[in-house]
Amino acid sequence: MSEECKWLHEILEELPLIKYPFRLESLPLNGIYFFYEKGEIWGHGGEKLRLVRIGTHKGNNFRNRIAEHFLINEKKMDFGRNNPKPSDRSIFRKNIGRALLNKNKDPYLKVWEIDFTPRTNRDKYSHLRDIEKEKSIEKQITEILRKNFFFRFIIIEDEKERIGSKGLESKLIGTVSKCTICKPSMNWLGNYSPKKEIRTSGLWIIQHLNAEGITEEDMPVIEKLIRKTKTWVKNR
Structure with missing residues (x-):
């Protein structure tokens, strides 16, 4: 090829x-x-x-x-435990986040993997979430995409x-x-x-x-x- x-x-x-x-x-x-x-x-x-x-x-x-x-819609950064994070709606963002967390050997990767779009996942796993940490990761992803892609x-x-x-x-x-x-x-x-x-x-x-x-x-x-x-x- x-x-x-x-x-x-x-x-x-x-x-x-x-x-x-x-x-x-x-x-x-x-x-x-x-x-x-x-x-x-x-x-x-x-x-x-x-x-x-x-x-x-x-x-x-x-x-x-x-x-x-x-x-593009930065209002989507205003999410909480009962809302999906932006990367739950973009597998591209999700994959970048996975790499960032894995690079740092961050155990939060297990929570990052969870898709909080379904209500069942939010009900079952929302107590595991660190929203401020997720927002920090999402901010890094946005900066990487806008600057490097x-x-x-x-x-x-x-x-x-x-x-x-x-x-x-x-x-x-x-x-x-x-x-x-x-x-x-x-x-x-x-x-x-x-x-x-x-x-x-x-x-x-x-x-x-x-x-x-x-x-x-x-x-x-x-x-x-x-x-x-x-x-x-x-x-x-």
């Missing part, structure tokens, strides 16, 4: 690289996003940033997913075409995860993840790592999507 990975990185560079702060209104309603991380360089020569996460969403929910990752996107309106084991998202993830050349740096925070899949893949992802990568037949489809996205961005 190394040649396909190289091709994917290069063709995505035709699209704008979005950095915080940005306007949610400048983003589409449906699509696939591609995250890069400061200090993480691809392995195909030169100093290009490597892809560290690829993701999508259900419904017309693209903007909301990005907003949850970057915590950038993204691009392609527009795909049809949910079946982008999501699930047969969607384009899984093929894109498989392409990057199976590349034998793109590797994380020694300083990558993900090296401290308690999730083996993240440490070994060099990606902030657990799903679709073993998926079939893109093929020659997929390349014209991706090129067409990129042309469509470039036109959409130009006309905004």
Whole structure:
């Protein structure tokens, strides 16, 4: 998959690289996003940033997913024992928090793993929570994401075409995860993840790592999507 990975990185560079702060209104309603991380360089020569996460969403929910990752609505930091923390609504944030806690050998990782979105979990485990500690971790995650992460996107309106084991998202993830050349740096925070899949893949992802990568037949489809996205961005 190394040649396909190289091709994917290069063709995505035709699209704008979005950095915080940005306007949610400048983003589409449906699509696939591609995250890069400061200090993480691809392995195909030169100093290009490597892809560290690829993701999508259900419904017309693209903007909301990005907003949850970057915590655009900072009122969500005003949570208590009976509310989910922001990272319960963003697995991206959750994974960064896992790595931060594991790096510090912090036993609070066991509580961090609990998803407090379901009422049953809040009723059963809320007494274990240290809300001030969670808010401190969430603040660190937000700072890391806003400072170190950038993204691009392609527009795909049809949910079946982008999501699930047969969607384009899984093929894109498989392409990057199976590349034998793109590797994380020694300083990558993900090296401290308690999730083996993240440490070994060099990606902030657990799903679709073993998926079939893109093929020659997929390349014209991706090129067409990129042309469509470039036109959409130009006309905004």
